[in-house]
Amino acid sequence: MKNIAEIEALIIQDFEFLEDWTDKYNLLMDMGKELAPFPESFKTDQYRIQGCQSKVWLKSHLNEDKRVVLEADSDALISKGLVALLIKVLNLQTPEDILHAPLGFIKLIGLDSHLSPNRANGLASMLKQIRLEAKVYAQQTASAS
């Protein structure tokens, strides 16, 4: 199991040599397409992330190893790619690691413009939601131990 920094390094490698923005976006959208299927029955307001112009749904749970399992989907390809990017890095990590990861790779692969809270695409909203859920799991784990 790779840690967050190791996965970030791999993603940076993938993006590094793409000079043309179209290649970058194509790669991002391809990552979205590789996401595991998200059950239609979970595409409800309960799982919808607010603050995105497209619809983005996110569902998480804590597995037996006390790691966070993340699933997501979106009706837009770029949003789906962005959420897939986060999942690639944060899926199956511990709540604590998710909460404290600086995620510097987003800037390094040139997608930091999507992090602006004003952007209607909501990469910031997605990250906020993932961290919010990780925080709940972190508290649960702390109180259980």
Next chain:
Amino acid sequence: MDIKAIRQEFPILSRSINGKPLVYLDNAASSQKPKQVVDAVSFYWLNEHSNVHRGVHTLSQDATIRYENSRKQIAEFIGASRPEEVIFTRGTTESMNLLAWSYAAPLLKKGQAILISEMEHHANIVPWQLLIERRPDLRLLVCKIDDQGVLDLEDFYNKLHDNVGLVSITWTSNALGTINPVKLLVDAAHKVGAVIALDAAQAVPHMPINVQETDADFIAFSGHKMCGPTGIGILYGKYAILDSMPPFMGGGDMIRDVSFEKTTYNEVPLRFEAGTPSIGEAIGLGEACNYLTGIGMEKIAQRENELLQRATEALKTISGYKIYGESKDKAAVLSFLISDAHPYDVGTLLDQWGVAIRTGHHCAQPLMQRFQIPGTCRASFAFYNTEEEVDFFIEALRKTTKMLIQ
């Protein structure tokens, strides 16, 4: 029209976005500003500013004259019979809220209805819903539109006879471009004794307007969509009706005498302009009217229509296109979808090409529901756009959709 010279008056149009020349096609959301307007505003702040309607000193009197002169320019621009019929607000949204609380709330009779249409902007829906929460006896009626985005006149006439006290309808749809036959609607409303308000936010910036000919009782529009500053807009109203209305907000400027027992209100229009107004912005809007008049609204309308036709024809060469809003009478707004490409994806990728369009529901969610779509892509043109920009936009769109649809 010397487009090259005009474009030089808008420095922002020479900017690069994501390494590409900016192609600004989000004019229905907000227009860009010419130097003339910005200069007038900054000259005012740097040299002429003081509070208006208050001081006996020269600066205050001069600022008052500048502010009131701007009201005159705007009144002339829309053909109002007197400047007092022009009320400064923060924009169309505030104008509609003013109408709701100073006209509809106190003056509509018990059980009367407000008639709007399916193509309204939220600013012409939500104020009425808020009003009805406070006055549950009032009703909101919604006139249907057809699949081309054209008002269903039969439905309009039918609903008009259902005890309608106020018709509030858009002149030009921000999401579809439809230009409604307002003269017809005004006459029909007056025939049943209803008052009629027009949301003209997308009309006033794009064609010659004469409020006396149109004869609507109220007309609302925004400064920032017509080369003026943000935070300033207008509610035009016929003087006699305005004079029958109580104030919207309380505070300075809107009063004649205040005592703890009784306060008497100022004359129209100051009665509706509580507090220190947006003086610089008002002066900017006056200058914007001056600027647009200099170019000529007829020419602007013609020019924008040419751009719309060019874009529409070119869009039709992209497979899977669907245009929303196909009224014969249409402003330079092109709302569309390409196959199942999400508008958000299209807008994000077009931005990479330097092309700015609007995506989403355009503050008209009920309209999107009417067409059963989550939103559209909307390119909206202004007189300063060029044929080359239209062509570049279409080519960028072609490449974009290729990325999105495989």
